[in-house]
Amino acid sequence: MNDRDEALRQDVRAQCPDVDPDVIDDAFAQLDSEYFHLFSASEIATHINLLATVDSEHPVQVRITPSGADSADIILVAYDLFGEFSLITGLMAAHHLNIYQGQVFSYRRGPGRTTPWGHTDGGIIVDLFRVSYTPTHPFDHTAQSQFKAQLSSLIQLLRQGQLQQAREALNYQLTEAMRLAPPAAAAQLSPVTIRIDNESSPDWTVVDISAADTPGFLYSLSNALAMRQMYIHRVAIHSHEGKVQDQLHLGWRRGGKIRSPEGLSELRLIVTLIKQFTNFIYHAPDPAKALRYFDQLMDRLSNDGSFNDTFPWLWEAESLKALATVLGSSDFLWEDLLRQQYATLLPVLKETIARQPSPDQAELAEHLEQALQCASTEAEQKDCLNTFKDRELFRIDMRHLLHPELPFGQFSEDLSDLAEVVMRAALALVQQRLQPRYGLPFLADGQPCPFALCALGKFGGRDLGYASDIELHCVYGGQGRTDGPEPIAVSEYAERLVRQLLDLIVARSSGIFELDLRLRPFGSKGPLAISEEAFRTYYYADGSAAPFERQALIKLRWVAGSESLGRRIEAWRDQFVYSPAPFDLEAAVALRQRQIDELVTPGTLDAKYSRGGLVDIEYTVQYLQLLHGAEQPLLRTPNTLCALEALHQTGYVQQTEYETLTAAYVFLRHLIDALRIVRGHARDLVLPAPDTEESTFLARRMGYWDGPEPTVQLFSAITHHMQATAQIYHDRFMLARSDDAPQ
Numbered sequence: 001m002n003d004r005d006e007a008l009r010q011d012v013r014a015q016c017p018d019v020d021p022d023v024i025d026d027a028f029a030q031l032d033s034e035y036f037h038l039f040s041a042s043e044i045a046t047h048i049n050l051l052a053t054v055d056s057e058h059p060v061q062v063r064i065t066p067s068g069a070d071s072a073d074i075i076l077v078a079y080d081l082f083g084e085f086s087l088i089t090g091l092m093a094a095h096h097l098n099i100y101q102g103q104v105f106s107y108r109r110g111p112g113r114t115t116p117w118g119h120t121d122g123g124i125i126v127d128l129f130r131v132s133y134t135p136t137h138p139f140d141h142t143a144q145s146q147f148k149a150q151l152s153s154l155i156q157l158l159r160q161g162q163l164q165q166a167r168e169a170l171n172y173q174l175t176e177a178m179r180l181a182p183p184a185a186a187a188q189l190s191p192v193t194i195r196i197d198n199e200s201s202p203d204w205t206v207v208d209i210s211a212a213d214t215p216g217f218l219y220s221l222s223n224a225l226a227m228r229q230m231y232i233h234r235v236a237i238h239s240h241e242g243k244v245q246d247q248l249h250l251g252w253r254r255g256g257k258i259r260s261p262e263g264l265s266e267l268r269l270i271v272t273l274i275k276q277f278t279n280f281i282y283h284a285p286d287p288a289k290a291l292r293y294f295d296q297l298m299d300r301l302s303n304d305g306s307f308n309d310t311f312p313w314l315w316e317a318e319s320l321k322a323l324a325t326v327l328g329s330s331d332f333l334w335e336d337l338l339r340q341q342y343a344t345l346l347p348v349l350k351e352t353i354a355r356q357p358s359p360d361q362a363e364l365a366e367h368l369e370q371a372l373q374c375a376s377t378e379a380e381q382k383d384c385l386n387t388f389k390d391r392e393l394f395r396i397d398m399r400h401l402l403h404p405e406l407p408f409g410q411f412s413e414d415l416s417d418l419a420e421v422v423m424r425a426a427l428a429l430v431q432q433r434l435q436p437r438y439g440l441p442f443l444a445d446g447q448p449c450p451f452a453l454c455a456l457g458k459f460g461g462r463d464l465g466y467a468s469d470i471e472l473h474c475v476y477g478g479q480g481r482t483d484g485p486e487p488i489a490v491s492e493y494a495e496r497l498v499r500q501l502l503d504l505i506v507a508r509s510s511g512i513f514e515l516d517l518r519l520r521p522f523g524s525k526g527p528l529a530i531s532e533e534a535f536r537t538y539y540y541a542d543g544s545a546a547p548f549e550r551q552a553l554i555k556l557r558w559v560a561g562s563e564s565l566g567r568r569i570e571a572w573r574d575q576f577v578y579s580p581a582p583f584d585l586e587a588a589v590a591l592r593q594r595q596i597d598e599l600v601t602p603g604t605l606d607a608k609y610s611r612g613g614l615v616d617i618e619y620t621v622q623y624l625q626l627l628h629g630a631e632q633p634l635l636r637t638p639n640t641l642c643a644l645e646a647l648h649q650t651g652y653v654q655q656t657e658y659e660t661l662t663a664a665y666v667f668l669r670h671l672i673d674a675l676r677i678v679r680g681h682a683r684d685l686v687l688p689a690p691d692t693e694e695s696t697f698l699a700r701r702m703g704y705w706d707g708p709e710p711t712v713q714l715f716s717a718i719t720h721h722m723q724a725t726a727q728i729y730h731d732r733f734m735l736a737r738s739d740d741a742p743q
Contacts, residue, residue: 008041015045019052027051027107031126032234035105047126050077051107054124059155062148064139071132072139078155080106080123082253083163085232086222087154087170088127093216094173095147096137101130102237129237137177167223171288171693174216189317190214192275194268198257204233204249205258209271213244214278220291221274227299228266229253270298280320284328285700293327293334318353322402329401329701330678348391352398358414364392364421372425381429385422386506389513392418397466397677404703408666409641411673415464419513422505423453423470424560430500434493439484441493443477449490450477450562451497451529454569456519460555461638465669467676469516470505473556474498474529475569494529519552521545535569539576547584548591551622553577555638574636578629585623589733592619605718607671607685612722614668616729617661623733624652640665657728664721671718674701690715 009028013021027048028036036044050061060078067073076088085104092099107124133139139147150173157166190212197206222232234249250267251257258267277294284290326349327334359367368388375384396414399406431451441449457471458464474497480490488496498517507514520526521538530538539545539553556573558566592615599609608614621643629635634646641662648658675685675698688694690711699710 005036008036008044011041012045012048015042016048016052019048023052024048030107031105035126038103047075047077050075051124051126054078058152059159060152062151064144064147067130070134071130074127074129074131076125076127076129076151078125078127079159080125081155081158082231083166083223083226084125084155084158085235086219086226087158087166088151089222090167090170090174090216090219091147091151091154092129092131093219094170094177095133095139095143096177097129097131097133097139098213098239099129099131099218099237100239102235103128104232104235104237106233163226167292171286171292174219174288189276189320190279192272194271196264196268198259201249203257204251205267207248207250207267207271209244209246209248209275211244211275212279213239213242214275216281216287216291217244217275217278218246220278220295221271223292224270224274224295224298225250227295228270230258230267273298277320277324280317280324281328282324283321284324286328286697287324289331289697290324290328294323296334297323297327319349322349322353322398325401326398332678333397348395348398349402352395352402355399355403358396358399358410358417361417361421364418365424368421368425372429378433382504382506385425385429385504389418389422389505390508393508393513400466400673401677408669411466412458412462412464415468416459416462419455419459419464419470420559422513423472426501426504427451427453427497427560430497430504433500434497435484437484437486438482438488438493438496441476441480441482441490443480443490447477449480450565451475451494452558452562452566452569453560454566455557455559456552456555457516458555459559460557461640462557463640465676466673467512469512469514471516471519471555473520473535473569474501474517475535475565476529476531477562477565478531478533491527491529491531495527498528519549532565532568536572539572541576541579541581545576547587550577550583551588551619551626554622554625557638577626578633578636580630583623583626585627585733588619588623592616601686605687605722607668607675607687607718609685610722612724612726612729614665614672616725617665617668620661620725620729620732621647628652660724660728664725667717667721670702674698677701687718 005028009024012028013024016024039047046063050063053061054077060076062077063075065073065075078084089099105126107126131139137143154166154170157163157169193208193210195208197208200206218235218237225232229252230250231253232248232250234247236247238245258264274295278291281287281290368385371384371388372381375381393415396411396418399414400411441451443449452475454460454473454475455471456473458468459470459472474494476490476494478490481487482490482493502515502517505513505515517528518524520528521530521535522544537543539549545553553573554577556570558570595609595615596611600606604610606613618640621640624647625635625643628647628650632646632650632652634650635643635652637643637646644653644658644661644665647653648655653661672685675687678697678701688698695711695714699714702714704710704713
């Protein structure tokens with residue numbers, strides 16, 4: 001140690017009378033020489049005094065000093081923990097603090113070395129930041145206290161090895177900060193200059209970054225580097241007039257510089273892509289989620305060598321904007337699609353961004369037929385069919401997410417077209433499989449026995465939404481036998497056909513393209529397929545069908561198999577559903593109340609089943625169809641909005657009711673899709689509490705971006721639509737239960 005350094009140490013000792021001299025000596029031995037050139041003896045003494053108080057109970061010490069009306073100096077001393085820098089910078093961003101100067105140093109003890117004061121952690125960091133803030137988000141005493149408490153909590157989680165839990169704890173607040181401070185200008189690509197130097201430092205790879213200042217960059221970059229086992233030893237930050245110049249000293253966590261051509265190339269691409277991506281994270285309903293999944297996507301691309309193929313396309317503003325929207329929308333889409341089939345993500349996104357028209361049924365059928373031609377075994381056919389289904393579902397989902405300007409109903413049309421094409425192909429495949437063993441089915445009179453698949457529910461109404469199941473009836477022509485090597489009764493053949501159909505279609509998750517036959521005659525106790533004669537006998541004025549089954553049959557529609565049989569079934573549907581037989585409105589209203597009592601947990605709000613929910617709109621329309629469909633053929637349609645329009649045209653629904661119900665129906669369908677797309681299933685449509693992060697993200701998925709309280713706007717709209725729907729239902733049917741004929 002030279003005379004200057006020794007004099008500096010003695011000066012520091014004099015200003016730290018209560019600190020063990022060994023602590024000071026250890027700091028001087030381990031910190032970079034640059035540290036001692038940057039700071040005066042009094043500044044170093046301040047750091048040493050903080051350093052001496054770091055222990056297991058207090059893993060981080062923070063001192064905040066105002067440096068102006070809208071700026072402050074932050075000194076932060078803490079245990080050096082892997083992934084820590086990302087939490088520090090993320091928390092600063094969450095508190096709306098703009099780092100315009102910063103110096104980060106590592107106290108470089110070896111792993112497990114005991115310090116003079118008894119600590120055995122791997123090291124200590126000394127971080128110094130000058131931050132600015134705005135009057136709308138002052139960094140006052142209250143905010144400073146919150147910052148210190150939150151940082152201490154995050155560091156404790158990190159010390160316990162819970163890095164992901166610490167990040168999750170930070171995400172909501174970080175997202176709120178990003179939402180409340182959107183950029184003034186439209187997001188766009190900006191120049192990024194990166195210089196990687198392996199010569200100037202004996203121990204570290206030095207990376208200089210010059211670019212536009214973007215929120216979340218240091219947070220996301222440090223996360224990405226940590227995931228790749230790259231350790232940040234030293235950081236220098238300088239920001240001025242929207243431009244940043246950052247310098248990072250990096251190395252592998254296990255030790256050594258980043259020297260390999262592959263490692264250096266990946267480092268450059270990571271820095272560049274993250275810097276550009278953070279220009280677009282405001283387009284994500286959950287920006288923190290978008291940052292996390294973008295990093296994981298890059299990790300996958302890096303691991304399989306896809307960076308070079310995808311990087312040119314990723315270097316486009318629309319691509320990054322689309323990725324921000326998709327990756328920040330749904331855990332399910334990432335976990336079940338993007339992570340497992342990530343190689344399909346970028347091509348589908350590229351196609352979707354271009355807003356190419358959705359293929360019609362003929363195009364879909366042709367593409368599926370071409371794909372199936374390459375499958376020679378039953379296993380290959382099954383895999384091919386489901387791969388096609390899932391890829392097209394993915395494409396439809398992406399189009400729905402990226403083009404909210406598309407008219408309502410387009411999403412349902414696309415899903416219904418795909419479902420019909422897949423069911424027709426699946427039925428044909430199953431019939432081909434059964435033929436070699438059982439032959440073809442014939443009726444007792446020797447005529448070929450037809451089979452028809454009829455849709456019910458939202459599939460029948462072409463009202464499919466995200467995570468809708470596929471409700472079906474399977475009907476065959478009548479009794480007979482097959483003519484193959486192992487002849488069996490047509491009824492047994494039909495059972496085998498449906499069982500193979502159920503096996504062939506693999507649901508991606510609960511409710512998503514899951515075949516559902518629970519509405520068949522006699523329910524779970526009945527056969528999987530029913531003859532035409534049995535269908536007519538069951539759905540008859542004096543038949544076994546319950547009143548609610550008459551209502552459910554409104555949605556029946558032929559979709560696959562024998563069209564002539566399907567049209568006969570549709571004709572019988574009309575004869576049964578829209579017969580002059582009285583509709584028991586009182587029983588229907590009582591059944592609706594039972595749904596609420598049994599399916600809605602008290603104190604919660606269910607978008608589908610609560611009073612005023614989607615079911616009240618659907619039942620309002622269906623009750624009126626049943627009451628007036630016998631004399632008005634225009635009402636005999638399985639589609640809810642078409643039926644509502646017909647009711648309006650025929651005068652059974654007045655203008656104000658029509659407008660109210662239509663607006664509420666569209667809103668609630670959007671709301672249910674927004675709930676399902678993040679939860680990944682159709683089971684739970686209970687709305688989150690308004691003061692939760694889930695409600696914030698839901699509000700953004702619903703398009704409530706502007707203003708300080710998107711959740712207030714969302715829940716105000718929910719209340720408005722559900723109360724208006726509930727009032728119409730009440731006035732129309734609950735008050736009318738004692739009347740002869742509701743209007």
